[in-house]
Amino acid sequence: AAEEGFDVEDVEGAIEEAGHGPLPVLAVVGRPNVGKSTLVNRIIGRREAVVEDKPGVTRDRVTYEAEWAGRRFKVVDTGGWEQDVFGIDASVAAQAEFAIEAADAVVFVVDAKVGATDTDEAVVRLLRKAGKPVVLCANKVDGPSGEADASYLWSLGLGEPHPVSALHGRGTGDMLDAVLEALPEAPAQTFGTGVGGPRRIALIGRPNVGKSSLLNKVAGEERVVVNELAGTTRDPVDELIELGGVTWKFVDTAGIRKRVHLQQGADYYASLRTAAAVEKAEVAVILIDGSESISVQDQRIVTMAVEAGRAIVLAYNKWDTLDEERRYYLEREIETELGQVVWAPRVNVSARTGRHMEKLVPAIETALAGWETRVPTGRLNAFLGELVAAHPHPIRGGKQPRILFGTQAGTKPPRFVLFASGFIEAGYRRFIERRLREEFGFEGTPIHISVRVRE
Ligand code: GDP
Numbered sequence: 001a002a003e004e005g006f007d008v009e010d011v012e013g014a015i016e017e018a019g020h021g022p023l024p025v026l027a028v029v030g031r032p033n034v035g036k037s038t039l040v041n042r043i044i045g046r047r048e049a050v051v052e053d054k055p056g057v058t059r060d061r062v063t064y065e066a067e068w069a070g071r072r073f074k075v076v077d078t079g080g081w082e083q084d085v086f087g088i089d090a091s092v093a094a095q096a097e098f099a100i101e102a103a104d105a106v107v108f109v110v111d112a113k114v115g116a117t118d119t120d121e122a123v124v125r126l127l128r129k130a131g132k133p134v135v136l137c138a139n140k141v142d143g144p145s146g147e148a149d150a151s152y153l154w155s156l157g158l159g160e161p162h163p164v165s166a167l168h169g170r171g172t173g174d175m176l177d178a179v180l181e182a183l184p185e186a187p188a189q190t191f192g193t194g195v196g197g198p199r200r201i202a203l204i205g206r207p208n209v210g211k212s213s214l215l216n217k218v219a220g221e222e223r224v225v226v227n228e229l230a231g232t233t234r235d236p237v238d239e240l241i242e243l244g245g246v247t248w249k250f251v252d253t254a255g256i257r258k259r260v261h262l263q264q265g266a267d268y269y270a271s272l273r274t275a276a277a278v279e280k281a282e283v284a285v286i287l288i289d290g291s292e293s294i295s296v297q298d299q300r301i302v303t304m305a306v307e308a309g310r311a312i313v314l315a316y317n318k319w320d321t322l323d324e325e326r327r328y329y330l331e332r333e334i335e336t337e338l339g340q341v342v343w344a345p346r347v348n349v350s351a352r353t354g355r356h357m358e359k360l361v362p363a364i365e366t367a368l369a370g371w372e373t374r375v376p377t378g379r380l381n382a383f384l385g386e387l388v389a390a391h392p393h394p395i396r397g398g399k400q401p402r403i404l405f406g407t408q409a410g411t412k413p414p415r416f417v418l419f420a421s422g423f424i425e426a427g428y429r430r431f432i433e434r435r436l437r438e439e440f441g442f443e444g445t446p447i448h449i450s451v452r453v454r455e
């Protein structure tokens with residue numbers, strides 16, 4: 001490496017950074033208007049606009065990456081969900097339940113000016129039940145005179161209230177220090193293989209695509225493993241289902257089976273549920289209703305799974321209803337709308353008739369295999385050497401940036417770091433990704449490529 005102009009420490013640092021495993025997840029929960037979104041903005045450094053002016057505006061983005069004191073983690077913002085027809089308690093409780101479920105630690109935000117309300121107490125009970133580490137944020141303490149308000153929140157029994165002004169940034173640093181102490185280095189959901197228990201599947205898709213029908217079909221025809229096997233603790237919201245002779249864990253099936261009819265915030269609720277399930281899973285089976293046009297919502301769900309770096313299977317459902325014309329148009333739509341996941345294995349199923357159910361497991365196994373693929377450094381560099389010789393980067397400003405060497409820094413999903421002599425254009429990066437896929441497979445998995453340029 002040294003003779004290529006990179007020093008060994010740079011290279012090792014870059015590999016470590018690119019190869020980071022899954023990030024721990026922090027959920028920010030609390031009643032509406034206590035300042036959750038403002039706080040999330042603060043934590044992520046306002047890199048993305050989270051706070052919407054209009055109430056009830058639906059946001060489908062709920063997880064963000066953040067960094068504090070050199071540590072990276074994900075933040076789940078539950079601020080986008082307004083009160084629903086069941087009243088405030090039900091909606092706050094339900095959103096908190098999903099978020100807490102997916103989280104490794106929780107920031108519970110209370111409006112210190114208002115003090116603890118009955119709804120806050122209800123959330124405290126949920127937090128106790130979940131047993132996750134909690135950092136209590138006493139928000140809207142904009143100046144020293146508010147500190148007394150914060151101290152009243154000791155009464156919640158969650159330990160020290162951290163006085164914070166999410167709006168002005170006061171106290172957020174100290175609170176984030178406490179968050180880092182509470183947050184494990186890696187998510188509790190370790191991405192184990194055979195030894196780590198059943199593989200985890202998230203069955204996701206927009207409402208009415210047939211998720212609960214599919215779940216009932218696979219759970220009904222095969223065997224739902226309900227009995228408590230020795231040594232297995234079963235999460236009540238997850239379901240163990242035996243498919244193709246193997247036991248799988250379908251995560252967050254309670255969220256699929258629970259019929260929630262909301263007026264406001266229904267889309268947001270669905271997004272939050274999807275994000276929570278994706279965080280917990282290794283592979284996402286994305287269900288798409290083949291009888292209807294592929295929608296923006298379908299694409300968002302796909303993007304969510306890709307960005308989370310999960311293995312992906314696409315299942316086109318309701319195949320029993322498709323006539324020849326619809327099948328023709330569906331293929332065109334897949335080409336134009338789902339180009340970002342051409343690499344995902346695909347099955348055409350019917351939850352109603354059971355068509356091609358037996359193809360689901362092989363597709364899931366293919367995707368997981370791609371997700372775990374590791375290319376030895378020697379093989380990778382032989383491949384890169386040939387590639388660069390045959391297809392050099394276009395010359396820019398009289399110089400020709402060159403890929404010098406590369407390594408795979410991690411798996412689940414595969415992450416590569418390439419070291420280059422100059423800026424590598426996006427088009428050339430995509431070309432490399434395409435060729436990597438042709439050469440090494442990676443079926444059913446997103447791959448990350450980062451490029452380091454020699455100074
Ligand atoms: P959410 O519904 O919990 O996500 O709350 P928002 O982040 O949307 O904030 C609700 C309102 O409280 C907004 O008008 C914010 O500007 C305000 N707010 C949030 N944090 C603070 C704070 O630290 N101090 C003060 N004074 N206002 C705040």
Ligand code: GDP
Nearest residue numbers: 207208209210211212213317318321350351352
């Ligand atoms: P979910 O909201 O994604 O859980 O969707 P459901 O499982 O509730 O299904 C929505 C509707 O689509 C129901 O009326 C189902 O009977 C119907 N449905 C689900 N799968 C199929 C299928 O494969 N073929 C047909 N014809 N209808 C289906």
